[in-house]
Amino acid sequence: MLMNCAAYQKGRKLADVAIDNLNAYRDVPDAFIWVALKDPEPGELPHLAQQFGLHELAVEDAQTGHQRPKIEEYGDSLFCVLHTVELDAEGELVVGEVDVFVGSNYVLSVRNRTTQGFTDIRKRCEREPHLLAFGPAFVMYALIDAIVDRYFPILEALGAELDELEERIFERNGSAASREIIEDLYSLKRRLVQMHHLTAPLQEAVSKLYGGRSPGICAGMEDYFRDVYDHLQRIVKTIDARREMIATAIQVNLALISLAESEVTKRLGSFAALFAVPTMIAGIYGMNFHRIPELDWAYGYPACLGVMLSVDVFLWRRFRKAGWL
Template sequence: MLINCAAYQDGRKLADIEIDDISLYVAQPECFVWVALKDPGPGELAVMQHEFGLHELAVEDVRNGRQRPKIDEYGDSLFVVLHTVEMDEEGELVAGEVDVFVGPNYVLTVRNGTRQGFREVRARCEREPELLKQGSAFVLYALADHIVDRYFPILEALGTEFEELEDRIFERHNVAASRAIIEDLYSLKRRFVLLQHHVSPLLEAIGKLTGGRIPQACVGMSAYFRDVYDHLERIVKTIDGRREMVVTAVQVNLGMISLAESEVTKRLGSFAALFAVPTMIAGIYGMNFQHIPELAYQYGYPICLGVMLVVDLLLYWRFRRSGWL
């Protein structure tokens, strides 16, 4: 589906144009055409391939979809794959793909499986005609910058969720609650891994535009792409740190479970000791021997009960002092 098709010259928009007129504007040396498609069909891609002279391999990648973030160079044009990441109502991450064809005098963006639009990017570019004079390279920068900036709210939301889980770890709870915390931590780690899967390859790709041999289409824009690279680098480092913290949190939660089980074991052992002493004494005097001297004592029974009580009180005091009860 066609979203936009416009021609620009000298940093300013000339007009919205028809698809059949693209070749007329592309032929003009100081013009460039910006076309935006969403979930296009094979016929639309074929038309764009004919109008812009797109490389067959790049078009095939768009048709197949599910490409990792990358930048491929075909002569004086680039094929760029960017991934969008959104968070649904249940907190799960939903990824989409944006394919960008960049040539000396054209930009073609193809959105697949993403709800995110780029009206803000087009409005920003049109508000900055001095930068838009750079042509298609500035449009590519604005698109990449916009997509990367949208990673930050996702990262912040996941960080907030992790902080809430950290607080839950140190609350007193049962085994079922501890299991739920571990499941939530694992779910969080999985989402961090998923986010990293979409961000890390893009860091490597954008690095191609910041130094060394810069593609011809992006000459003069390396400083701007370096800004995007810095943002990506910060995001990747934050994700790595969060993943390590999640692993540590799982270990801490398991340690808290072990401590809770140890406390239960100590209490059970303490109560067992309190019952063991009277049971031992009662067992001795319950043996069927005829010659047990204490059986003939007039006060043997109350003395025996008193000894049991005193020993249990001493044990109870000792256990309480040690924190076992």
Template sequence: MLINCAAYQDGRKLADIDIDSISDYVARPECFVWVALKDPDPDELAVMKHEFDLHELAIEDAQHGHQRPKIEEYGESLFAVMHTVEKDDDGELLIGEVDVFVGRNYVLSVRRNTRTGFQNVRARCEREPELLKEGSAFVLYALADDIVDRYFPIIDSLSSEIEALEDRIFERNDSAASRAIIQDLYSLKRRLVILQHHIAPLQEAISKFTGGRIPNICEGMQAYFRDVYDHLERIVRTIDGRREMVVTAVQVNLGMISLAEGEVTKRLGSFAALFAVPTMIAGIYGMNFEKIPELHYKYGYPLCLIVMLTVDIVLYWRFRKSNWL
């Protein structure tokens, strides 16, 4: 699906154009054309390949999708793959892909499985004609910057989930609640791993524009791409920190379960002791021996009960004082 197709010159939009006119504007050295596609079919990509003279391997990657985030050079053009991350209504992560072809006189962006478009990026570029004069390189930066900025709300929401789970850990929970906490922590860790898998490679790709040999198309844009790289570095470090927090939370939760089991064991042991002492005394006097002391004593029975009761009262007081009961 064609979303937008426009021509720009000297940082300003000339006009929205149709596909058949693309080659006319691309032929002008002072112009560049920006085309946006959504979930295109092979025929649409074939037309773009013809209009912009795109590399066969780059077209193949864009057509099949599911590429690792990367930036590759094909002669005087670039092919960038970036992943978008969104959340569905159930809080699960939705991974999309944006493929960007960049040449001296064109930008072709192809997005797949992405709910939110990039109309705001086009509007931003058109509001900044001084920067848009840089041409297609600035558009590539603006797209990358917007995609990276969309990662921050996802990270913030996962951080809020971690804080909520940490509060739940220290509440008095039964075994079912503790099991649910562990399941939620594992789900959170899985989503953090997914995030790192789709974000960390982009950091490595963007680093190509921040030092060393810079592609000719992006000369003069190093400072802008360095800003994107810094954001990615911050995000990756945050993800690593949140993963460590999840691991720690799992360990703390298991520790709390062990403490709760220990409390139950102490209570059971305390009640067992309260019954054990009277049972021992009663068992001794229940033996079939005639020479048991005080066996025929007139007040032996009530005295024995008093001793049992006194011992239990003392034990109960000690257990209560030690917080075992």
């Protein structure tokens, strides 16, 4: 579906352009055309590929989808694969894909499986004509920068979830709750790994857009691409740090489970000792031998009960003092 198609010259919008009238502006000096597609129909992308002379391998990647983030150079044009990330109602990541074709006089963006549009990006570019004058390179920077900036709220939401899980770890709610916490931690770790797979390759790709060997189409925009690289570096480091925190949280939770089981074992052992002494004495005097000492003693029965009670009281106080009961 065609979302927008407009021609720009020296940072100013010339006009909205019909999809079949692209050639009217392609030869205008210092002008370029910006076309935006969303979930394109089967024939739309091949038609534009023929209009702009897009490389067949880049078009094939865009049609296939599910590519890893990358920026590839085909002659004097660039092909970018970016990924958008959104959170659904259950907190799961919804990953979309944005393919961007950039040439000297065109920008073609194709987004799939995304609900957030790029209208605000186009408005931002039109509000900054001094930067839009750089041409397609600035539009590519604006698209990458906007997508990267949208990662930060996702990381903040995942960080808040991690903080909540860390608080739950120290709540004594039984083994079932501990198991649920571990499951939630692994779920969070899986989403952070997914975020890492979306950002780390893009960081490496963006690093090629500035410096001595940057593509010619990016001339004058190196500082801006370096700023995007810095943002991605922060994101990747944050993801790595939170993955380490999750690993530590899992170890702490397992240690607390072991401590809780040890406490239960101590309590059970204490109660077993309290019952063991009376059982032992009763067992001895319950044996069917005729010559057991004190068997015919008149005070034998209360004496046995007194010894049982005294020993249990002594053990109970000792266990209580030791914190076992």
